[in-house]
Amino acid sequence: MFKSSRLNKHIKSALKSVATNDSGSGFNAKMFELQEVSRYGIGGKVVGFAFDPIQSLLALATDSGEVHVFGKQQVEVVFTLNVKVITFMKFVKGIYLIIVDSSDCVIVLSLYSKSVLTSFFASGKITCIEADPSLDWMFIGLQSGSTLIYDIDRDIVSSYKIGNLQKSLFFSREPLSPVVSIQWNPRDIGQILICYELVAVIYSLVDNEVKQHFIYKLPPFAPGGCPDANIEVQRIPKLIQALYHPNSLHILTVHQDNSMVFWDAHKAKLLQARTIFDVNVNIPKSQVDTNAIKSDPIIKVSWICEENPEKTSLLIAGGSSDMNAGCQALTMIDLGTTPKYSITSYEKMGQYYSNPVKQVMFSVCNSSTVVDFLPLAKSSYFNGNHDPHIILVLLENGELQTLLYPSGHITHKASLFPQSMSWIRPSTTTSVAFSVPAKLWLGLMASTYNKDYFLKGGTPVKKVLRRPETRTAIATGHTNGFVRIWDASHEELDESSVFEINVANVLNYKRLVSVEKISFAAETAELAVSVESGDVVFFKFKKNSNYNTQGNDLESKFNRFSISEQKQLLIDVSDRVSSKLKEGFCPIAVVHANIGKVSALTNSNIGFLGIAYDDGSIFVVDRRGPAIIYMEHLRKLDKHRSSYISKIEFFVMTYGDDPYSSILMVCGTDLGQLIIFKILPDSSGRFSVQPVDSLRAIEHGPITNIESFSRDGNIPCKASIQNMQALSKGIQILGSILVSGPKEIKILNFGRAKDHHRVLKYPIATAGCCFFPSNSDDTKTADLLVVAIEINSQIKLLSPADLKEIKSLIPATVPQTKYIKGSSLLFDGDVVLRIGKSEALLYSIKNTISQHVNKGAQDTNTLYNPNLSIPNRPQLGSLQRVLTTAYISHEELNVSLGGDRRPPSKYQESAIAARTLSPSSFNKRSESQFDKNVDDSSDLNDSYYQTPVKYPTNRGYSSWRSLTRSVQNGLDYVENSVNEYAMAANKQVNETIEKTRTDLVKGAFKSKLGI
Known part of the structure; x- marks a missing residue:
């Protein structure tokens, strides 16, 4: 199977774990600190919600005691309360949010000061x-x-x-x-x-x-x-x-x-x-x-x-x-x-x-x-x-x-x-973070600038952009077959947009569309997605040649078959792009293997896509065709009888004793084996894939992460456009490979060097390399740091020289073990920590970066806008005012419920909110939004906001006094009315006194109108 048994034997005997250049000597513990940059998603399960249409704010309560208040785009304030399950929420006067929990505790939150004003327990x-x-x-x-x-x-x-x-x-x-x-x-x-x-x-x-x-x-x-x-x-x-x-x-x-x-x-x-x-x-x-x-x-x-x-x-x-x-x-x-x-x-x-x-x-x-x-x-x-x-x-x-x-x-x-x-519209199934060059990212974002956001409330706090040269992006997959790509540093931006890719629509599936794996090639803007059915769809960012604003997407849906009905292995789906999409991620092809779920998926920056399945199969796709250039089963590649490939990565580096660099595809298996392939050009201009080695990398469990770096400058050897340019120039890249498993980390070198590996105390969620600009004058070198995130959320910073611990960073939030394996570690020191089913945090680990993060980080977004007025309350119509025994104003209600000795307000919020109330509709005719477009056939139309008569009210007056005042009010109203309902209203008052049936009143109205 392998190219040369002699070469294979030589490599196996010579392949060792190696200590790299003393790049770790430039680091010390004081250089690192965990700095939270952004928070995504919602902690816990949503159990309730409330909406304020005037302030345009939406509140979501979770079973973890958090209350998220959202405004426009980046505006979000999280209240963390020490409460049981929240059962009720209400916005009041635009400035209060009332919370009631299952222990019958009432909590009053101020949207103005973003604090808890008071709380008390009800008497039942x-x-x-x-x-x-x-x-x-x-x-x-x-x-x-x-x-x-x-x-x-x-x-x-x-x-x-x-x-x-x-x-x-x-x-x-x-x-x-x-x-x-x-x-x-x-x-x-x-x-x-x-x-x-x-x-x-x-x-x-x-x-x-x-x-x-x-x-x-x-x-x-x-x-x-x-x-x-x-x-x-x-x-x-x-x-x-x-x-x-x-x-x-x-x-x-x-x-x-x-x-x-x-x-x-x-x-x-x-x-x-x-x-x-x-x-x-x-x-x-x-x-x-x-x-x-x-x-x-x-x-x-x-x-x-x-x-x-x-x-x-x-x-x-x-x-x-x-x-x-x-x-x-x-x-x-x-x-x-x-x-x-x-x-x-x-x-x-x-x-x-x-x-x-x-x-x-x-x-x-x-x-x-x-x-x-x-x-x-x-x-x-x-x-x-x-x-x-x-x-x-x-x-x-x-x-x-x-x-x-x-x-x-x-x-x-x-x-x-x-x-x-x-993250909960609908549930998130997977997430992955990646770095994108800033110029490319801005170009991508320009095509999907969204201004259709529903919430308009609040004002985002101004924050400092950390790195102008790169952007951290995050992609989430969902149960409905959607993939969404956001700017992960969204809190640093005034506005941001989102790419939304409908994979289920491309496949034309109704079920088995939950997104399971996402791989994004940032340099070429190519995306690969696998779903629950095992199908893999790849997209490319480009202009849509079928763009037509008058296009009928519904008709195109009826004219295509479901992918499940197709027999081909590689299916062209380029015609399944929405005609309403001018520019964006357009579908190219689907790998429809129909052999089970995908176990590993990697989309390289140089045009190759690696796909592995649970049954042990592995495919390599050349996206330039696209064409499948390699298919094989793991049992023919690994004599240790591994069941499936758990990780795939593409590198450009020297292999073994070769005097030149090659494109390598390195695969890790469930038994800790590494299988190495070369991707070589042939005389026809196509590429072929050749397996060259299989070796034991770690002792126990599947390989979960594979990274690489050069020994002569500590830069990534990952397959990139820059490294491909070096390959075409004949530049030799001597590299090392970092491999991690359930509890073990190794740095492997194709050469003769001492073995070095480290076994951590707790299982590893993810591991990788970070590259920080070197302090030396050589701009082509970088300081290398090995980072491992343990299952208990501790972030271990290790020296690449001997894998000794430099520092351990502990996040303030404890993630759920089930989801922390979905965390991402980026080359620039950003860590996206998946802490729950629908929540993640973005951290930066180096002080030299984090000192610029969000100056004034203690400031939070503004929620309350004092310039927005609460409209007048709808009033009774003419007939209703006659039927009502007594009608009171806001001030009279306050006296009735609070008494003559009602104490002054305890909070400044009361005076602030009072200025936002529209002039009382009880004192003059309102010109509110409710007064528009009222149907002429309604009894309420003629006096929709007409001034009612006010009564002084005191608690406990007799029913006879109430009746007398009602009659007097009815007579006053009749005298002041000039419309054709006046006589009917007078008759209604008399009938109220005589306690006659309302049917007679209705008959009087009919008679008056000649019906």
Whole structure:
């Protein structure tokens, strides 16, 4: 097999580990210090999220106690809290972030000072919270059924408390019910909707009493949402949520049996009871199948409105899949424009909710289940559901999916959100870092300049660029077949872009597309990617010859076959580039061996690609064709019976006693063997691959890293354009090879020298060489340092002369053992430490470099922008103001909940936030965004932000006084109204006093309008 048995024998006897030139003598321990440069990804599994549309900030909470607050591109601030699992988060007044954890601790964070302002433990188990973006108050629902009211600005729990209303007023014999949900009336700050297990109530904060209640009773033989064995008796399905229509005239209650019940908010009239698939489920039926397949439970419903709040839809998580499958989809029920309340009968309104404009199911393509979703709304109001175009979907495994609304399309576009979020959109399967010449990198980045990022908030801190001549880049592979390439020093830049390569699209696969290995040739901008199916796709950065802005990518997808159906080994896929890509990474070819997964993949800078498979096969591809120039199985190359090749590298150096340098491909196996190949040109102009040696390099385990360096200058011998130029000139490069395994490091030399190796105490995650500019006048030499990262995260700095330890560096963060093997070590001293499934850190190890890193590193990004104003809160319409018994302003609410002796604010944040509140919509007509594009058919249109009459409020006044003031207010309003609703409004006031039915009022409106 090998070229010469005599030469092979001579090399085996002469091959030794060698001490190089005394390059390590220039180093001492004081020259090295671990400096954190950048952080990527998110620590732990995401368990919750919150969004502030005014400040345009997004908060993600993880199970490790971290809260990441993201703004535009590079803006990210991480709060590390000593808490248990975070259960709730809310942005308040643009300047506070409220955190609640599973131990019932409430924490108030300041986005202005980026610090914890206060924390306290609630007096019971917290089951839900509610806060308004423009108010100081937060409602805290407890397991006992009580509701606390917390004054955020004053850091005090109000003496105003709401007891368990279900127990005290409706179901005294039932066990205590927790507070299931709370929602502020979207148009009246004096009312809240409190949901218990069996009843939902509208509670007046002014009158301190229940104004209306909603109990969903199923008569015998009514199927409800999920027919069961008790169908012959009356049932009351338990509630999981209650929410307002954006106009506050209707209520939706959601139940454990998947019933969704629509009510008239003022008379508690049941309008429609339905599920996702059926309507009128509250009506008894003669035949009900109690053995039907049960759906998964509904976990959340949002009542979403468009820019015109009268155009609404429901977004539902759960209720549409099989019970055992869990929540795998979201359902949108598009309700269209809400009928005019004053002229629509209860029957017509029920028909409206039973016959939506359309109903669509949005499949979430993931093996995990949906646990929550978050609409990214345009404004803070309507419970955060105002005109969103993106829905973030949280999966049980911590991934985030991005849903475009209302189309329902899933988008994985990385540039929409900051880099850290891309690690979980979807999960990262592999990562690799590499150095790129700065000029080349800037040229690449110019073609993919992204300005479509969704978040606009915050201001990045200015940092010093460390090295202008090179850039550190990082590539991540994902479960959906995407590869993303970023500038790893992104925190040093004002703006950055991302390359996104869709490998799954090239293969036309739906499964087995998880990216497993990535190799990037930085000097030639060529990329090779292997996926779970074993296919290897290679790309080249170039202009797209098929670029066409009018191109139809969808049509091209239908016109091509899946790679799995192809029989060829090497398949041309150059026509599978998107016609909308002007310049970027274009697919060239696919190696479709169909022999299992890839065990090693290396893409050299000189046009050769090495691929090894788990079954022991090895391929070499000449990318200039492309053509496969070598195929062989390991059993024919290694007599020690290695199973597979674990590492491949390409070098330009002298082999053995050769008087010339050669292109060498060096492969390491799972048994510690090194197999050496020469790549030689032949007379036809093509290249051939010849195995020349096989030898034992390390004693135990697979070879995980192979590096090389020259002995006459300590520069890398890696196959590069520069070394190829030296090869063409006949320059001989005498080199040594560094090999590492599970616990052992060796430096091998093709010559006669003393053996040197080192066994470390802990297993090695990765090892390699770093080259630092020499202090001598010879600019062609460098100081060499051997670096090993142990599995316990210690970074060992070793002298290449004898592999003695110079210093040990210990990162502040302890990585997870499972992921640290994905760390990368670069020639310039950068270390990308993979510390978790979705998190990595970039370190620099040399003081002479790190002293320039991020001057003022203690400074963090700015989150809060005091120049952004919170818009006015939506108000009641004319009809609603007549029906409402009392209506209060912000100031009166503060007195009602905080008392006449409410203490002054404790924080400067209160005064800062007060300046961002728009002039009170209760004092003059608002010109806010909600006043635009309102449908003319709405009752709320004529006085959408008209000034309501204000009342002085005191807690505990009598109901008669409340009624009298309501009547007087109604009469005052009638006198001041000049539109055609005036007479109807007056009639409504009289009917309110006489306690007559609302149907008569509706009839009066119809009569007045001639209907």
